[in-house]
Amino acid sequence: MEESRIILCPYCNAEIYSDAxxxxxxxxxxxxxxxxxxxxxxxFNWGAFLLNWIWGIMHGKYITLxxxxxCLIPVIGPLAISIWFGLVGNKWAxxxxxxxxxxxxxxxxxNWVKLWIxxxxxGLIISAKIFLILFLISNINV
Ligand SMILES: [Zn+2]
Numbered sequence: 001m002e003e004s005r006i007i008l009c010p011y012c013n014a015e016i017y018s019d020a021x022x023x024x025x026x027x028x029x030x031x032x033x034x035x036x037x038x039x040x041x042x043x044f045n046w047g048a049f050l051l052n053w054i055w056g057i058m059h060g061k062y063i064t065l066x067x068x069x070x071c072l073i074p075v076i077g078p079l080a081i082s083i084w085f086g087l088v089g090n091k092w093a094x095x096x097x098x099x100x101x102x103x104x105x106x107x108x109x110x111n112w113v114k115l116w117i118x119x120x121x122x123g124l125i126i127s128a129k130i131f132l133i134l135f136l137i138s139n140i141n142v
Pocket of ligand 1: 013023028
């Protein structure tokens, strides 16, 4: 992993981090959109993989709605499309927003995974409660 160094902004000569996208002093873009992805974000995006279309909408990537179409093919469809989102997720997300730094970007993407864990746990609790309620109802009928 490359550490962020202090470099000089090519526009105003103020000191900025080498991984900054935008100069915090003059506001000029020092890392234009569409440029090659920084090495530090060339990794699998678990947020995009796990939350697929929810993650996609929040990043303005409505193409992720094809997830529902992929669901027509049981198991393989959603899985394949989620892997695709995970592979291209960082590239999409990187270009979707004006990130201050790679660290901010990676932190935000990690938060998506945390959100999924919360949703997953909540889903488990709700499922358990529904199961319990159905179990109690079936016992009453006996
Ligand atoms: Zn500047």
